[in-house]
Amino acid sequence: MGEAAVPPRRRRPGRAGWPGTVTARRLLRRAGALPYWLAVAPMVARLPASLAYRVACRHGDWSFRYWAQKRSETVRNLRQVLGDGLSPEEAERLTKELFRFRSCDLIDVMRLRGRASSLGRLVEIRGREHLDTALAEGKGAILCSAHFGSYQSAFSLLHASGFPLTTIGRWWWNYAPGLSTAERRFWDLAYARRVLRHRQRPSIEPWPGRVQVAVQAAAALRANEVVTICSDAAPLGADRARSVEVPFLGQQARLLPGVVTLARLTGAPVLMVFVHRLADYRHQVLEISPPVPMDGETETAFGRCAAAMDTAIRTRPAHWFFWFETYDLSGLGLLPPPA
């Protein structure tokens, strides 16, 4: 059931051990996912917030305890990237927080029902004025973020609060080979449907060979809408040639500076946005920055976005979901390629 807390992040074609190898353990986890996603979590999300998020934390703790393989992988990733300054105990504590946050993220998604007011009451939005000012220029706005905190729910909340918003991003299950149609339908129903209810347009899904992505994003910006991009994703396939090296988490990481190019071509300002959870687990703060300067070389301009992501992750490491994903960390150049 550990895998059920939040959809695992996208997998890569040809990835060893996934998804061709269907182990008994994975089958059990998948079997556990169904009732949790379809029945338990929606019911828990309807409880009073303090109770709902307490239950989510317990579920996260349960996953932390019994999903030993993912737990040790995450601890190892944290220590390898953040260095020896992170003690084993601290890495263990952060990993436990990560499992809790993933579980709470699911409750956030479930609380997006209706007008999302049951989640909206728990999330303070700071910096709305920056987005208002940006949209007043009439060229739309690009919100740049990372796979950090409950970012999908946060984007949905922004839309529900009056900003017409569309996301550039791919649902992992649409691209994972070996996944059955029933499984894809399951994730569509359990996750995407809830999130996409609060979006202006269907998600713009980038993938090598999908050349229409930037034009679709530009169309949304021309309509003075908001487009979101998570710029911490590892470049795939042919996109690697267009990646740039920027300082990120103490190393030179390879990231795609598409946000800068899109901003320059459309004239839309780029604002950074991050959402983090407070110590009581149920309240969150969504912070929108003033526009990031886009002058200078592409690497320089994008380096400012990377620096903002870096700061957010270092300040609250347990909010970054890529610690779970060795493959993604390798793709970014933060870990050696898997053997």
Next chain:
Amino acid sequence: MEAVINDYISRELVQDATLLPLGNATPLLETGILDSLSLLRLVMFIQEQFGIAVDDLDLVPEHFASVDTICAYLRSEAGGKAGQAGGHG
């Protein structure tokens, strides 16, 4: 039209000089000349130069496979729009 588009792609979008001079039949997608962002630049150029707005639904690889297919698509668009205007008259 072919010369104008070929010239723009050659000047602005081709990163690999070994692909020059660019033939009108040269595959633009397989060679990596056109990607998502360079297609956006090309679409903006087409709109500015020829006054033709490319519809989202027309953003398919077949229309942007080469300079030849781009021009064929643009001619069909221009013809279609002219036909529609004539029909209303």
